[in-house]
Amino acid sequence: MFDIQTQLFDSQDIRFGPIDHEKDPEIESKWTHDSEFMRLMETSPARPTSAAMIKKQYEKLEKQIDENKNLYHFMIRAKEDDRLIGKATVQWIEWANGNGFLRLGIGAAEDRCKGYGTQALSMLLRFAFAELNLFRVGAIVAEYNSGAIALLKKFGFVQEVCRRQSLERDGRRWDLYIFGLLKDEWQNQPRS
Amino acid sequence: MKDLFRGELIRFMLEEPETYAKAEVRWQRDTEFHRLADGDPAQLNSEKKIREWFEKQSEEGFKSQRYFFSVRTLAEEKFIGHLGLWMDLIHSEAWVGLGIGEREFWGKGYGTDMMKLCLQYAFLELCVARVSLGLHEYNPRALKSYEKCGFRLEGRTRQDVMREGKRTDSLWMGILREEWLLRQNGDGR
């Protein structure tokens, strides 16, 4: 149940935190060298990025957060050793309409399928609905990303839009889906 | 899902500016390397200048018309060269240029492996309709390597380059998406 003492950034095995400009670039650079991860995370072509470029991207991101005020970004760390394992964002927020889009990625393949994604999405949704007071959230995901689709459906997201053949990869075209979740749908779910 | 950045001998990655600058400074002193790779006059840039150029690139961020990779060997994790793709987005054509700065890796299949991985990336991730390249007539090793990858010689501009008092031709090669896809069904990669 909701109360002021609820920890928004703490879960069972993971926690949300800010960017560590010293340590994080190298780790995130490693993720970008994993073409499978990049193809799950982005629709633009996968490409390896240096830590120097990641550092610049972080600076631009924090500037954007400051100036546009329509974006929240979290680094996901494992609680046991504070290791960076992923990132989560609420973006493209339109305050007047109460909507936003979610992005979530667990960087290393060995860190996926451990329940971290579920914990992260749960925290992200609580932040979006109970703290930002959004009315709905959306997520854009490619047809071939069965892991993300399963995770979204677990939380009650509904597939709303199918942008047919919007993407091409591996010599064939793929659809791009938009999933949506409304606040009362989220509220009415049994919580663990 | 296949690993787009891993070949048989090499892998694609992106080096940090300092690493890149240090290697580049050494490689540019190798005139033969430069003359095989480039048409511009051989030039020597300081490590500082190269690093600054690289840092400027980092600052500007990625452009959708240009893709750049550093190349490392799989066995020793040694940084041996680089590969770049320039896209004509409207006509779905990519121009490729590559160079192996470390001489001991010439003539051993590394260039061919780089090009094979590049073509896979160009056709399966960038999804272009064709890949093009130009090379010097006096670079028969590269010509052979590219032919092995499936490029066809499409043309020649006569005597457009002058070096050491001699005029030489530039050769132009290309490979089409359909041709590459057909080769994959036989080759498996």
Place this chain on the structure above:
Amino acid sequence: MKDVLTGKLVRLSAFDPEEMSKAFTRWSLNSEYMRLLNSSARPLQSVKSNAKWMEKEAEEISPESYYFSIRTLAEDKLIGELGLDVVTWSGRDAFVGLGIGETEYWSKGYGTDVMNVLLRYAFTEINLRRVTLTVFEYNPRAIRSYEKAGFRHEGHMRNYLNRAGRRWNELYMGILREEWLELNSQAPGIAIPGG
């Protein structure tokens, strides 16, 4: 070969930041127009302020981002604006957005004509494979116009907008190159090079 940017009623032309900023500022006073066009309210900016960001837009023309003025063929009058932005190059998919600021040109086929010109440009000049757009549930005139141009419904984001005391859906529509080619193979006067 006919001018690829000219239709039956309108043509797409380069925009002049000074002219466009004046028109745009005037159109922005029409809240009905703004609500049809934008999901979020924009502050009412001066001509000077609008001209500034338009000059910036003019500099950013690239193979991924296009911005046109919509002008009538009859009087060469500036009646609206159109933008096209490529989102995925692998799929060659671009978002289109257009607005006809001069309200006396609504419901007279101008919107459909603009879209027909745009689609021909997109599919035969920029070689795209699909065009995407979003439109609000409360804009049936635009929805009808896009359907006529060949766009298909692809779903909607539920309760995306909060306006006038209730929530509205935002619709997605898309058209593939193959679909457009089929539609136009029957239409006279449109040359499709190569097909």
